[in-house]
Amino acid sequence: MKKIIAVDGPAGAGKSTISKICAARLGYTYIDTGAMYRAVALKVLQSGKDAVDVASDIQIELDEAARVFVDGRDVTNQIRTPEVSRAASDVAKIGFVRKRLTELQRQMAARGSVIMDGRDIGTQVLPNADLKIFLTASADERARRRFEELKAKGIAADIDNIREEIIARDKQDSEREIAPLAQAADAVPVDSTRMTIDEVVAEILRLAAC
Ligand code: DC
Secondary structure, eight states: OOSEEEEEOSTTSSHHHHHHHHHHHHTOEEEEHHHHHHHHHHHHHHHOOOHHHHHHHOOEEEOTTOOEEETTEEOTTGGGSHHHHHHHHHHTTOHHHHHHHHHHHHHHHTTSOEEEEESSIIIIIOTTOSEEEEEEOOHHHHHHHHHHHHHHTTOOOOHHHHHHHHHHHHHHHHHOSSSOSOOOTTOEEEEOTTOOHHHHHHHHHHHHHO
């Protein structure tokens, strides 16, 4: 069984949904690295401090239920706003922020039996991961899924705006100089555009068992 699994891919490809289910099925710890960049971004927005200052002393904890704590405060819902999404992609460009969070992520993965998702896990954070997945879906499908998610929560949204935001964030994440979103040479690509959640989970569990 593969003990360290890295899942990378663009925004809205289903990385966290799929990784969470796979982790529960395997009895592994799920680590959402995007939530860590979001946590830094939230603290920058709320404190008005520089991202480097924030990253140097922020305390981030992720619990078993995938709740996110910043300096002991539960920010699980607060980090999911569009404003924080944009700010997270901005702080993710800063070398010092990436260095700090990469160190934390490696510490978290050191015990093994983990599924970690993000943009640079297979390429930078855990280059020796036992299994690397690069999960994608078309921009139209990712926008549709996000739209349905918001609708289910009773939040009104415009699908064209969502698509534009997703494309802009992917562009910024893929084109930044340090640790851009990229498929590792030894990653297995999985295009989930026409797959159900169950099908993607089954495929990853199959790969994890080989
Ligand atoms: O996966 P997400 O949408 O929650 O990630 C938020 C932002 O953080 C996203 O714009 C890219 C960035 N990120 C990153 O640069 N590296 C990671 N390992 C995870 C996320």
